[in-house]
Amino acid sequence: MTVYQATASAPVNIACIKYWGKRDTKLILPTNSSLSVTLDQDHLRSTTTSRADPSFTKDHLWLNGKEDEIKEGGRLATCIREMKRLRKEEVEDKNPNEPKISTYNVHICSHNNFPTAAGLASSASGFAALVSSLAYLYALPVGPSTLSLIARQGSGSACRSLFGGFVAWQMGSDPSGSDSLAVEVAPQSHWPDIHALICVVSDDKKGTSSTSGMQRTVETSLLLQHRIQNVVPQRMKDISKAILEKDFDTFARITMADSNQFHAVALDTEPPIFYMNDVSRAIIAVIVEYNRLSVEAGKGYKAAYTYDAGPNAVIYAPKENVKEIVELIAAYFPQKEGSFKDAFGLLSGGQLVGKFPAGFNENVAKRFEVGAVKNLIHTRVGDGPRKLGDEEALLNAEGLPRNLA
Amino acid sequence: MTVYQATASAPVNIACIKYWGKRDTKLILPTNSSLSVTLDQDHLRSTTTSRADPSFTKDHLWLNGKEDEIKEGGRLATCIREMKRLRKEEVEDKNPNEPKISTYNVHICSHNNFPTAAGLASSASGFAALVSSLAYLYALPVGPSTLSLIARQGSGSACRSLFGGFVAWQMGSDPSGSDSLAVEVAPQSHWPDIHALICVVSDDKKGTSSTSGMQRTVETSLLLQHRIQNVVPQRMKDISKAILEKDFDTFARITMADSNQFHAVALDTEPPIFYMNDVSRAIIAVIVEYNRLSVEAGKGYKAAYTYDAGPNAVIYAPKENVKEIVELIAAYFPQKEGSFKDAFGLLSGGQLVGKFPAGFNENVAKRFEVGAVKNLIHTRVGDGPRKLGDEEALLNAEGLPRNLA
Numbered sequence: 133m134t135v136y137q138a139t140a141s142a143p144v145n146i147a148c149i150k151y152w153g154k155r156d157t158k159l160i161l162p163t164n165s166s167l168s169v170t171l172d173q174d175h176l177r178s179t180t181t182s183r184a185d186p187s188f189t190k191d192h193l194w195l196n197g198k199e200d201e202i203k204e205g206g207r208l209a210t211c212i213r214e215m216k217r218l219r220k221e222e223v224e225d226k227n228p229n230e231p232k233i234s235t236y237n238v239h240i241c242s243h244n245n246f247p248t249a250a251g252l253a254s255s256a257s258g259f260a261a262l263v264s265s266l267a268y269l270y271a272l273p274v275g276p277s278t279l280s281l282i283a284r285q286g287s288g289s290a291c292r293s294l295f296g297g298f299v300a301w302q303m304g305s306d307p308s309g310s311d312s313l314a315v316e317v318a319p320q321s322h323w324p325d326i327h328a329l330i331c332v333v334s335d336d337k338k339g340t341s342s343t344s345g346m347q348r349t350v351e352t353s354l355l356l357q358h359r360i361q362n363v364v365p366q367r368m369k370d371i372s373k374a375i376l377e378k379d380f381d382t383f384a385r386i387t388m389a390d391s392n393q394f395h396a397v398a399l400d401t402e403p404p405i406f407y408m409n410d411v412s413r414a415i416i417a418v419i420v421e422y423n424r425l426s427v428e429a430g431k432g433y434k435a436a437y438t439y440d441a442g443p444n445a446v447i448y449a450p451k452e453n454v455k456e457i458v459e460l461i462a463a464y465f466p467q468k469e470g471s472f473k474d475a476f477g478l479l480s481g482g483q484l485v486g487k488f489p490a491g492f493n494e495n496v497a498k499r500f501e502v503g504a505v506k507n508l509i510h511t512r513v514g515d516g517p518r519k520l521g522d523e524e525a526l527l528n529a530e531g532l533p534r535n536l537a
Numbered sequence: 538m539t540v541y542q543a544t545a546s547a548p549v550n551i552a553c554i555k556y557w558g559k560r561d562t563k564l565i566l567p568t569n570s571s572l573s574v575t576l577d578q579d580h581l582r583s584t585t586t587s588r589a590d591p592s593f594t595k596d597h598l599w600l601n602g603k604e605d606e607i608k609e610g611g612r613l614a615t616c617i618r619e620m621k622r623l624r625k626e627e628v629e630d631k632n633p634n635e636p637k638i639s640t641y642n643v644h645i646c647s648h649n650n651f652p653t654a655a656g657l658a659s660s661a662s663g664f665a666a667l668v669s670s671l672a673y674l675y676a677l678p679v680g681p682s683t684l685s686l687i688a689r690q691g692s693g694s695a696c697r698s699l700f701g702g703f704v705a706w707q708m709g710s711d712p713s714g715s716d717s718l719a720v721e722v723a724p725q726s727h728w729p730d731i732h733a734l735i736c737v738v739s740d741d742k743k744g745t746s747s748t749s750g751m752q753r754t755v756e757t758s759l760l761l762q763h764r765i766q767n768v769v770p771q772r773m774k775d776i777s778k779a780i781l782e783k784d785f786d787t788f789a790r791i792t793m794a795d796s797n798q799f800h801a802v803a804l805d806t807e808p809p810i811f812y813m814n815d816v817s818r819a820i821i822a823v824i825v826e827y828n829r830l831s832v833e834a835g836k837g838y839k840a841a842y843t844y845d846a847g848p849n850a851v852i853y854a855p856k857e858n859v860k861e862i863v864e865l866i867a868a869y870f871p872q873k874e875g876s877f878k879d880a881f882g883l884l885s886g887g888q889l890v891g892k893f894p895a896g897f898n899e900n901v902a903k904r905f906e907v908g909a910v911k912n913l914i915h916t917r918v919g920d921g922p923r924k925l926g927d928e929e930a931l932l933n934a935e936g937l938p939r940n941l942a
Contacts, residue, residue, distance in 0.1 A: 336815075336903050337818075337819075337822075337902070337903070338900075354763075354764075354767070354768045354794075354798070355760045355763060355764065355768075355798065355801060355802075358759075358760060358763035358767075359759075359760065362759070362763075363759045363760075385807075388807070388808075389759075389805075389807055392804050392805055392806075392807070392809045393759070393760065393804075393805050395804055396760060396801040396802065396804040396805040397760075397801065399797050399798075399800055399801040399804060400794075400797055400798050400801040401797075402790075402793070402794055402797070403793075403821070403825040404797045404821060406818050406821075409815050409818070410741075410814050410815045413742075413811050413814070414742075416808070416809060416811075417742075420808040495743075497742070498741050498742075
């Protein structure tokens with residue numbers, strides 16, 4: 133008996149031009165285009181195994197070892213249904229010899245290699261891995277942009293995780309959503325020296341979910357429409373050009389300005405939405421001072437912060453600056469000894485010791501306690517979804533999760 | 538020998554529609570109109586005595602017992618020069634019998650009854666008191682709007698402290714600034730039940746000065762122009778109408794939205810400007826929940842927060858809600874025993890004990906330590922500048938500060 137099964141992994145992406153607002157909440161069509169950097173799956177990834185079998189009585193999904201309900205009409209159900217439809221239309225209808233596995237129920241098992249407690253949104257990598265594993269299972273003859281149309285309906289920003297490198301989500305204009313998809317601006321190989329330092333920030337406060345928050349902004353902010361119509365289109369052009377020209381100074385300027393503006397329209401919402409806290413603000417002050425030093429030396433920006441719908445900072449920087457940045461962050465936000473995973477061998481002996489660059493004005497922020505920044509993750513721009521071998525499958529011979537722990 | 542001397546006090550004002558941005562930095566002409574509530578001088582005031590005497594060798598000014606330099610071409614010098622000019626043109630030129638005291642040097646002594654450490658901007662009340670005392674000294678036959686033209690050149694928002702009650706600063710359009718002045722929207726007596734609770738918030742961080750911050754916003758924010766052209770004009774009309782109709786719900790909605798939007802455009806600045814901190818955010822969360830309860834009970838908003846260029850909250854509310862609000866704030870931000878000055882006799886025995894209204898979701902913020910909110914000041918809408926008697930003069934018989942302590 134043939135086993136129809138495939139495993140894929142997919143990356144996290146962090147936007148430089150932020151997605152905030154839907155014009156269609158069901159189809160997840162955004163009010164503006166957005167652009168992100170795909171992060172390296174070697175460090176952060178979702179892995180998903182999908183299997184189709186005539187013996188399965190219904191569709192099942194396990195996430196991090198726990199079964200998740202697939203609600204009728206919900207986002208998961210939509211993605212699975214759309215993938216089955218593609219299998220039928222693109223494969224089975226065109227070639228009657230192909231097995232009709234689109235009629236089988238599926239078992240899907242997914243795992244994130246980073247803890248939810250890390251405060252990193254896993255929905256983007258999760259839906260991208262789900263769609264990718266089903267695409268391999270169904271042997272679909274379609275490219276990542278087509279798959280991105282489906283991943284988008286799971287979680288908007290998931291569509292950008294279908295590509296590696298630098299990725300634009302074009303908002304499109306068709307009410308059906310057929311042109312609201314991800315495209316590659318440049319692959320990882322074009323500018324592999326873009327690294328990222330994720331500062332996982334502790335927070336007391338339960339944040340507003342991005343799904344409900346962004347619609348409140350759409351309904352109540354008087355500034356959002358101006359951003360959508362008059363700011364984002366030019367920024368999309370300018371940052372794409374900066375990426376193609378490997379112009380980090382412009383890339384950084386736009387990335388920081390757009391992060392600020394996203395949080396500005398969140399604040400202009402009724403009631404206001406705050407995602408950044410005092411630790412986030414202090415990280416901004418540190419990066420602003422770090423860049424000031426460099427700009428005054430005629431060298432342009434050396435780092436760019438960006439914040440999603442939470443207090444964590446992601447700092448993009450050319451590889452050669454990361455050691456200095458890690459040490460600078462550690463000077464304000466001391467880390468538990470041995471907690472920093474030195475993935476790129478920056479530190480001699482692996483010991484992270486706080487340090488200020490020459491001329492740095494240390495008074496731009498106070499020194500925080502251990503734990504204010506819980507964790508520092510050093511990663512870089514990465515590739516798109518990967519097909520994995522059966523030895524990495526998350527389902528056992530019976531099509532059930534290998535390890536429920 | 539005649540002593541030419543006058544003493545005046547002037548109030549603090551806190552804007553509901555915020556002033557942020559100058560179109561002329563020398564004349565202090567704003568990029569948008571603004572509107573404020575004048576606070577009661579019984580609680581917060583600047584007092585100024587001015588004397589003109591032929592024996593004085595130059596103009597002198599003492600602020601809180603310390604001599605301040607009157608820089609040539611500076612804001613203080615401009616205000617003094619303009620007041621002397623008005624004396625000459627409106628009094629001496631028109632009536633040759635009037636003494637030519639505009640030619641004398643002046644001694645000016647000013648005092649704020651609130652500590653600078655309270656974090657309250659004293660420039661508005663200070664320049665309003667300065668201009669008022671000189672107006673009395675010079676016996677000027679002009680009204681508060683004319684004086685506001687001069688106070689404006691000392692500190693923009695000072696022009697609004699020339700009136701009591703609810704005051705608009707009309708931005709005007711004349712390049713000379715002749716129509717950029719304050720007008721009364723409604724006097725204190727129209728709506729005397731509007732009270733204010735000032736929450737003085739402790740901050741680690743030295744904030745950006747409003748003078749430099751607002752010009753950075755003018756130069757770099759892509760959202761500010763939209764605010765100026767498309768948001769503020771309507772809000773000015775709507776909140777004026779709400780004040781005339783004593784419609785607190787609308788007044789509160791606009792006040793909070795405009796505070797949020799001012800901080801949003803500050804955040805949309807390069808580099809971004811943050812005035813609110815985690816304590817400020819928590820106060821917002823508490824007021825949002827307090828209003829939610831009331832709105833769900835069909836009663837509309839009961840309180841409105843607003844934040845100037847710093848972390849302090851000012852909470853406007855109808856008098857009957859203030860006891861509940863003070864107790865609610867004290868539940869999250871415990872006060873040192875006996876530190877709350879119960880100016881309106883809200884509390885039996887004067888003891889402030891934290892308390893939640895029925896149905897209040899306590900989890901909207903965490904409980905902070907004593908000192909996070911350093912001080913609570915209960916005040917209300919007040920009257921405009923007052924002429925004080927000689928017994929309150931700050932200059933002694935020789936025209937020198939009575940008390941240098």
